[in-house]
Amino acid sequence: MAEKRVHWSVYAFGVYLLLPLYWLVNMSLQRNQDIVGEFAIVPRNPTLTNYAEIFTNPVWYEAFGNSLAYVSINTLVSLTVAIPAAYAFSRYRFLGDRQLFFWLLTNRMAPPAVFLLPFFQLYSAVGLFDTPFAVAFAHCLFTVPLSVWILEGFMSSVPREIDEMARLDGHAFGYFFFRLFLPLIKSGLGVTVFFCFMFSWVELLIARTLTASEAKPIAVVMTRTVSASGLDWGVLAAAGVLTIVPGIAVVWFVRRHLARGFALGRV
Amino acid sequence: MQRRADNRAWFAVAPVVVVVAFTAIVPLMTVVNYSVQDIFDVDTRLFIGFDFYRETLRDPRFAQALLRQLAFSALVLAIEIPLGIWIARALVRNQGKSATGFLILLSVPLLVPWNVVGTIWQIYARPDIGLLGAAVTALGIPYNYASNVLSAWVTLLAMDVWHWTSLVALLSFAGLSAISPAYYQAATLDGANAWQTFRHVELPHLKAVLTIAVLLRLMDSLMIYTEPFVLTGGGPGNSTTFLSQYLTTMAVGQFDLGPAAAFSVLYFLMILLLCWLFYTSVMRGGDDG
Amino acid sequence: MASIQARDLRYTYRGATAPSVSGADLDIEDGEAHALLGASGAGKTTLLNLLAGLFFPDSGQLKLNGEDVSERSGRERNIAQVFQFPVLYPAMNVRENLAFPLRARGWRKANALARVKEVATLLDVTALLHQRVQRLSLFEKQLVAIGRALVRPDVSVVLLDEPLTAVEPSIKWRLRAALKTVQRELGLTMVYVTHDQVEALTFADRISMLMDGRILQTGSPQRLYEQPHTAVVATFIGSPGMNLVSAQVRDQWFVVAGQLLAPAPGVSDGVCQIGFRPEWAHVRVDRESDEQFALPVNLTGWRAMGAVGNRTDALLTLDHGGETLFVHQSGDEPPPPQCRLYIDTARMVAYRNGVLLARPTGNDAA
Secondary structure, three states: OOOOOOOOHHHHHHHHHHHHHHHHHHHHHHOHHHHHHHHHHHHHOOOOOHHHHHHHHOOOOHHHHHHHHHHHHHHHHHHHHHHHHHHHHHHHHOOHHHHHHHHHHHHHHHHHHHHHHHHHHHHHOOOOOOOHHHHHHHHHHHHHHHHHHHHHHHHOOOOOOHHHHHHHHOOOHHHHHHHHHHHHHHHHHHHHHHHHHHHHHHOOHHHHHOOOOOOOOOHHHHHHHHHHHHOOHHHHHHHHHHHHHHHHHHHHHHHHHHHHHHOOOOO | OEEEEEEHHHHHHHHHHHHHHHHHHHHHHHHHHHHOOOEOOOOOEEEEOHHHHHHHHHHHHHHHHHHHHHHHHHHHHHHHHHHHHHHHHHHHOOOOHHHHHHHHHHOOOHHHHHHHHHHHHHHHHOOOOHHHHHHHHHHOOOOOOOOOOOHHHHHHHHHHHHHHHHHHHHHHHEEEEEEEEHHHHHHHOOOHHHHHHHHHHHHHHHHHHHHHHHHHHHHHHOOOOOHHHHHHOOOOOOOOHHHHHHHHHHHHHHHOOOHHHHHHHHHHHHHHHHHHHHHHHHHHHHOOO | OEEEEEEEEEEEEOOOOOOEEEEEEEOOOOOEEEEOOOOOOHHHHHHHHHHHHHOOOEEEEEOOEEOOOOOHHHHHHHHHHOOOOOOOOOOEHHHHHHHHHHHHHHHHHHHHHHHHHHHHHHHHHHOOOOOOOOOOOOHHHHHHHHHHHHHHOOOOOOEEOOOOOOOHHHHHHHHHHHHHHHHHHHOOOEEEOOOOOOHHHHHOOOOEEEEOEEEEEEEHHHHHHHHHHHHHHHHHHOOOEEEEEEEEEOOOOEOOOOOEEEEOOOOOOOEEEOOOOOOOOEEEEEOOOOOOOEEEEEEEEEEEEEEOOOOEEEEEEEOOOOOEEEEEEEEEOOOOOOOEOOOOOOOOOOOOEEOOOOOOOOOOOO
């Protein structure tokens, strides 16, 4: 098709997406008294003190570390259990396979609020409360079914003949699986990491319920700071900007794989 | 080549089953357990059957939260699905560099922590320090999401559109990219107008991804909690208190375990039912797409 | 239906360094089945898209029935197109698919349905009319797609872009036969893009052979087979292609390996190549007669290709001083390794610098 100009409405929507983000950045570069004092479209006295505050205050940067910790554990656990399961679903028929697959997907429909209290009791009982592991495992409820689903799609797009050929060539299964098969679905692994990361990073409700002081994630620190210190808008905005950065970085790294993920309709 | 029948595949699936059992079944059983017993302390509990369910269903606040929830989800779907398709259509005709940049921009709201989404809009929409709030107020429209019910709803909808339209747009973009240019060429030569091309070429090819998009938006909007919690806290009054908020207040705030558990079970079943209804009605419309 | 005249069409893709179509001339008569033949990348699909109005030529002129349509869209040119894979409206049944081009142009329902019935009868798809498109086989789908291209009676040209690619080889001939019948019966002007010479040779009234964005030769299948204008066309067409043997012209005679092969009246002295199809020559052990030209060759391969009557038809691979030659010959046994090759000099052709030389044995009409 001949290239056409993008419709103006798309630019309008782009502005709609950008303006709140711009305002967040704008706020993060001002002192609280300037924000509350006089309304300004562009910061009058731009300053990085808000960011300095976050990087020097252990409450903030430890919270960042906590978040990254449970996000990483979650991604690792999800991939570890989902890869063999997705392979089984894509390659074999077995008793109850369809029912199991469907049941896994229904977990995606469970409202996190429903699980709050039982999670709290469960993880308290096993002594994981207020550790990154509690949040990581709890998030598995959503990320594991999603990972199985995404990976199954990618694995099914790899012809089954390749498995057979590797067997006939005399490769051990382990060699085939790790050296030949997984590299073929690199994009799928990328997309899965992206979505595990995305879900675990953005979730608040469960993370808040399962942590108290030691493992408090950044999202929680933000909401608690709001109520405690009488609203320092500048610091809050700076923390907001910083929570968006990892997401953008991840998108940037997996952008090519994402395109393939979209092409398979498994996103 | 067909999938081979082999029950040993269960060994490969077992870890997933264990993890999901630990994270889903045990808690769910706990919830069901609470919902049918009245617990006084660790040793004293009374089986009361469906009393809590009856109580929940008769609770006028539950009914109100449910109505608000359904209205919110319906509005969100009615805005985000057509808007997302529209954006995707406009983008897919231009496969240049600007489209790639725009796709990255689209994915940004999806990666913002949900409470930060609330914070962003809290800052953005406040009449005193927010760009949006100040602009609307400057136009002479009375606007304050903290005190005015209409303002609160409009802000929540605007926020959800900001947050989630991208998902619909990205999925639709994927679906549209997969349509061969030959279909457009054929439709043009057949004399189809823009509407007919959309109706007979694009929409049927989008059916699969749109089903996923609607399902995801349906279930996620039914579960919405964090963003309104940060932005409006459920107010003014209870005007933006949706099901998850009400449930959380009940369970954590008031510690009404039994009724909260009954509520949870009903809530989960309702989402399953709505998704199932949607899915079967789409699938009954034919297996094309 | 319409005739097509294209003059010096040129098209370069944006960002590409070389043009995809560079100076194509085409003359296609009303009611002609015309094939654009070439390897992938030859520019045939680009040329088709120029005809379809999907791209507009950078320069040059395109006329339909003498009217300049270079600047008009495919819709205004009133063109129909069949694609590599069946392009159908997925949510409609077969009847609705066939009726759509008519309904979209404002035909009344009753008239449209009557016309659909005619076309369905012609293509023998009446039984499928109520089927959903998903239920059809690939072959049936492509048949319906062809039907949709034919349903408008006023269509000027039907363009086909490798329409048999997706269809199973075993039923390709059925679809091709159906197409050919319809083309004849309705007197349609068809332009058929293919890389498969068998398809082109059996389907088209005339063929244009493309390479590197240029049309090397346009002519009847017989003409392209027997009198290729260039050595490139000669070797592209045929399976295997034409044999070319280094030769010289001396005193108005073709000389190969020191022997006089055939007279070359009016041809100046110099190097050349003589060309002959694998079935225009045969191999023998003995000398037929002392006067007749015979090329000493070594047999390097013998492969049975099928049976002709009760004798085996074989493809012989021969070596002549480093040049590999192919010959079709019947015989149940391979000939001995050293033998002689006799060429039918009445049919052979000759090339100098890759261009056809005047035929050595007069009788120039094809």
